[in-house]
Amino acid sequence: MQHLMCSVRPGVRVGLTIARGVSLAVGLGCSLYLGTASLVAGDDNPAAETRAGSRETSASRSEERGGSRESTRRNGSRTSKAEGDSPAAGLSAKPFSTGYDGQYGDLIGFINEQVRKGWAENGMVPSGPAVDGEWLRRVHLDLVGHIPDLETTEAFVADKSPDKRFKVIENLLNDPGYVRHFTTIWTNLLIGRATPQNISRPALQKFLRNSFGKNRGWDKIVVDLLTAEGHYEENGATNFLLSHLNEGAVPATALSARLFLGIQVQCTQCHNHPFNDWKQNSFWEFNSFFKQAQRVEHREYNEKTGRMDFSYFELTRADFEGPVFFERRNGVMEVAYPKYNGVEVSPEGSIDRRKELASIIVSGEKTQLAEAAVNRMWGHLFGYGFTRPVDDMGPHKVPSHPELLDRLAREFVKSGYDLKQLVRWICNSEAYNLTSRFSDGNLKDDPAAGETPMFSHLYIKSMTVEQVYDSLLVATNAHKTASGGWEQAESRRQQWLQQFVQTFGTDENDESTSFDGTIPQALMMMNGELIQNALKDAQGSTLHSVLTSPAKPADKAKQLYLATLTRVPSERELKTANMVMKNARSPLEAFQDLYWALLNSNEFILIH
Template sequence: MFDVATESELRRLLEKLCEERLDKDGLTRLEAIVLADHEARRYYRNYLQLHGSLHWDAAVNNASDSALTLPRIFAASRLEETSEPTLPAEREPVSPPSRRRLWSSVAAAAAVLLVVGLSVFLTRNRDDGTVEIVEKDPPERIVEERPDPVPRPPAPPLELDIDRRVAVDDPPTRPDPEVSPDAPEEGSTDEVIVAFIDRQLEAGYAGAEVEPSPRADDAEWVRRVYLDLAGHIPPPAAVEEFLADERPHARQRLVQKLLDEPAYPRHFASLWSNLLVGRRPPDDVDRDALQAYLREAFARNRPWSDVVTEIVAAEGAVDENGAANFLVAHVNAEAVPATAITAKLFLGVQVQCTQCHPHPFNDWKQDQFWELNAFFKQTELVERGGRTQLVSTNEGGPTFYDTRQGLKMVAYPRFEGRAVDPAAGTNRRLALAELLVEGDRPQLADAIVNRVWAHFLGRGFTTPVDDMGPHNPPTHPALLARLSREFVKSGYDLRRLVTWVTSSSAYQRTSRIGEGNEVDRPEIGEPPVFSRVYVRPMTPEQVYDSLVVATRGDAIDWDRTLTERDRWIQAFVTPNETDENDETLTLDGTIPQALALMNGELTSEGISLASGTELARIVAKRGSAVEKIRRAFVATLSREPTDREIAALRPRFRAGRGRTAEAESLRDLYWALLNSSEFALVH
């Protein structure tokens, strides 16, 4: 069916195709839509015809007079087709790049043919079937089999800011793109940086002709900030307290309060454990030790550069040095996964495929992959006393790899153009860690800024968040550049980065789409302008923790809960056993997840009327049925029910049906609320 929604999706894909921004998934989707339907094929054809016509006519005609407007160009080119063919060479004295190539070969051939005129005719060489155009007198070959080789057009002079970054032999510095003239050096206080974020985004709204969504109400916001920072919905008491807080800066204060609570390091440690070793790592990985290490790092707000250094250069036993577990998980297969995942997580660059061939889109070449890989050459796992240890050997020398043509190549440790002494004495991973954090805006900073931004706003400056590079330019290059530099200047201070992002006007907005920003829909491939906060599904960990908060209330033993949670989630994880060491999670806000929730023990225990549950507490409280409905909404959705919702529910809570009937109705309501999509989304 080629309905309006499909048409609009197809149009967005075509827009990307025209600007060479279509990725593999987009291409696959485009093909599927176009092949499925005749109307879609027509739409595709017409769109490309438009694109091609604009290209063709502008290119041919801009040559002679760049001031021509397109309509006049069209008039001119229509003429050309109805009249006798003229020599293109005459019409086009000087022509810029690409079309010239085409026309000059045509022109050369046509000119020869027409000048020679009737004395030329075509003959066939019966022996080999090739054709020559021969002049009768004198009998001389006048056209080569192929017209003169025409020089390739010069490469377009455009360059991406990310290209410039790869400075050779110097520490990486890059000019900030689009440095706004009104913001030279204005200091780096939180206020100044937040104001800069707001200004940059506002310029984006204007450019995209978008009216941003209004500020979210406090109920929507408090739920979101809890999910983002604590990893679960707010407990009902926290909602009531926040809604009652009428002092200024209540939101900023809540962010600071949450950053000081144990839930923040717990949540971020859990996120990063998943990124670093997955939810179900190999047996020799001590995931709990890694998690404990990270929790401590986030709790003490250790500089991100230090954390990365410790992870990349780690040595020791898996249970004694939690940071060692990242490489223990990925140093298999000649450290190919370690290379790829290090690049992806810490640099936001996807280089998996450059193991075997140059990257089709970004700049990475096969040698760069192996040069990065060479840093892991000394890394080995040994068994000592029944546990795995990560050690560095003293080995030196090159790493060997094969090109697609079967050539044996050597690689020495080298990162962003800077080589490290390949001799045996060098601790290569330590050297890599130093290179990663060098300069005033290393890629390491861009990558984490992009990730943190995406964590709070729902989308990064690039999508996917870990696929940065000239092939996938950021939506707000100047903003990314500034945040990245400020983050480095702050000493890689994650809490300050979080403070900047959560204080921005954008983060205060509702996730609802308004009339003025219907086009701001990155979920269908539009580049985000952050005119609202984008809705996303909860992670399985957020679902679990939120269910616990919604059903058990305030008295929660989080250590026990976490152990139970990770066991529960592992049942939905299958390791893929590929070279990328990745895994498939069947819990993703879809039907299996819904079934697990609706019928699972977790839910049935949670909504039991036995004492200790939040529901039992609500049931037991004195008060009207409406008051109890209200409490159920606050405990699950962190908001008051609307009048319509109360009106719809009230008939089930008629007075005089007895306490048991009321309890049963509340239980049904609770179950429905926990299984609503409003519950399972971060919005």
């Protein structure tokens, strides 16, 4: 074992243990600026290494490691001091804090209390807090849909203030990326990735962009989506219902219930729900609210072809009145009148049923609309919600944290359905700030194996196809060099991701992506055009600026690690990088190969 001293950029010196006795200095030099120990991952991270409730283990480890741990502590950043006990898994007396000090302190305290209650009741020891790089990367992917860029990472590392996580959350909530990311998520939920024929994806996106940009209340957004009328490009909100009014509005019925109310009713169109209390008539009662929604397809004469071609869609209100008819399994026909949640609406033609439905849905101090939104947002941030899946709520599914869900839903209504507040509450809570590594005390907390999530560590998520695309742009700096505005960028992205979209060929426009962890994804990452472009030594690209910087090779390698994985390399990684460099024909090839490996790694494509 060898102990090297490496010079740290601000002139401090940080100890680094080289476990396998190979000197780093050989080809790379060793001006290893570490910034903060909290960015070091892997087996060289004293923080991450320590396991649940094992003070002896951590003590003996640090002894075993010679002075490295101590010297890191002494010389290292504030982070390791302020989070002195953070690396150790186990329940600290005080919940981890992001430094949030605003009016919602009590509510965040309540979240912590409820989540901790779950740990205690299930005999679980939580993992320690995430190290800075791990957390910064996660919160970027979750809130703005891409990894942090190099400058952001370096600034975060350099920031020594105790409320730097809180500040990052605030910055991201005000970042255009937040608007873009949630627009992407909700466009995909509302009309899918494969845009239905003649539907205006750009117009729907514009509606969502404006709504999320102004942080309009979620209730107002949903009311607009449910009650929209007019020209499909002038009122982008119409595109949701326009996409789903086929088959007597059955898809619109099922999707509205699932997306806005978190209730799965699609099977009740044919029979009573086997588990929840939706009966077959409830489905058709809900369906009858959509019966006045009318999709008008305007056509115009095409002089060239002599045919009538599509001109535009209009969503109007038809003067539908009376009940809808449906067939019981025994063949008996029955009627259903507009009714939701016990509230009956007049079946007369003069009554605007969609407006009535919207007003029922948003009435009350705690609504199903709010519970569904809270559950979905929690699920978005943690990978799992309080029910599984997040959009299958109801009496048949007992939520994992009923009191927490209830309180959050009430507060969400009270806030005016303020989505940013919801994000703020959750992201500043203790649970969101934990590492994704298991500890010995929470191995059972594994929802991927079917267990009820207890949020005693973060669960790994796969990046979506959009997150990969956007992160590749950030990692390679291509987002700064590409031309065009929002819509051109969006159209390029759409075009690229269509290669992974597959539809099931049903009238309900359901689809899947062949993306998450598949061979086509691996092939794209290994050989695809996006990667090839990233590896070109083009002016303005990350690779170019790293290559042309005066830094030493080890610092260059470190920069590439920070730009892709938001951490510095371990000693073992530097050793391998060193070997790659020795074998390479040129520095360009060496750094291309290293960069390729980083972009292709599991660590890059997983949100952890």
